[in-house]
Amino acid sequence: MRAAMATAVVGDDVFGEDPTVNALEAEVAEVTGKDAAIFVTSGTQGNLASLLAHGDRGRVAILGDQSHIFCYEAGGASALGGIMYHTLPTAADGTLDIDAIDAAVVTSAANPHFAQTGVICLENTHNRCGGAVVPVAHFDEVAALAARHGLPVHLDGARLFNASVAASTPVRTWCDRVTSVSLCLSKGLAAPVGSVVAGPREFIARVRRVRKMLGGGMRQAGVLAAAGRIALHEMVDRLAEDHALAQRLAAGLAALPGLHLDPARIETNIVVLELAPGLDPGTFLDALATRGVRFVAFGGRRVRAVTHYGITADDCDRAVAACAAVLRELGADDLEREQSRLDALYGRR
Ligand SMILES: Cc1ncc(COP(=O)(O)O)c(C=O)c1O
Incomplete structure (x- = not known):
């Protein structure tokens, strides 16, 4: 990737003259089955501009x-x-209730009280749902609803390639059911920078204008797009390794007292675990960090771990060992025993 960046042929992308950016955009348009695509700085910028x-x-x-x-x-x-x-409640599998979407939609301008719907957004894989792969069937339902109301659907596909590899389904299958999609070349695909938005030609022209407005028009951006092209060509298939390592990590963590998770629910590279009541996530994460393991707080007693390029099976085993040591220090065994005693006493299990 670094070598490709160093030798990239570049031009001024604000004038559409960077051949490496143009090649990347054409490749993403092809893989998503869309008319056109545009290179942006990040997943956040891709979603915002969309x-x-x-x-x-x-x-x-x-x-x-x-x-x-x-x-x-x-x-x-x-x-x-x-x-x-x-916002509508997100179900545990990353889907939204179709009737709730339908009830939320406002398409008529006749009543001046109501703000009109502009877009429906989906996410796949779903980060806060632990990397869940959102099924194509849900996209079918949302696409049918959106078509009925004449509305566009935007997909935050930051990790759509993870969904694709996990479900052995081409990204295009999901993309065919939405108007626009934002894909990240960073994260699992390991490029240092960059996302791509794909969609209908005139929509991408509008995104280009918004990107400029947001200060996201870059000049010799081919040095970054070159890394993105390697991400696209060489890093997709290896996501399966991240998924296998997430399973290994989850199996190790699930066996520890004080951590609750169901390895069977882990579909991709994200492992979300819940600390037992009485364990403070901040203390747990700080103690782990001193052992060289970095998980992130994920709200309440939930904590997120991610496997990615550069993380090995040994790293996962070391992370499990570090968690075991920290949990021992924090007295998780005693907490778990006390919790079981209370649960038995009050008939909670
Ligand atoms: C689902 C999802 N969408 C969008 C983003 C934003 O990407 P970026 O960090 O490149 O702005 C992330 C980042 O983690 C993400 O998980």
């Missing part, structure tokens, strides 16, 4: 309350685009 390109100020984006766009993107579409978020 939402702004889909809806004028005062429009509504319908999305899950656990979606990355809602939870982790600084409210960008609202702050910068005047777009209102209408």
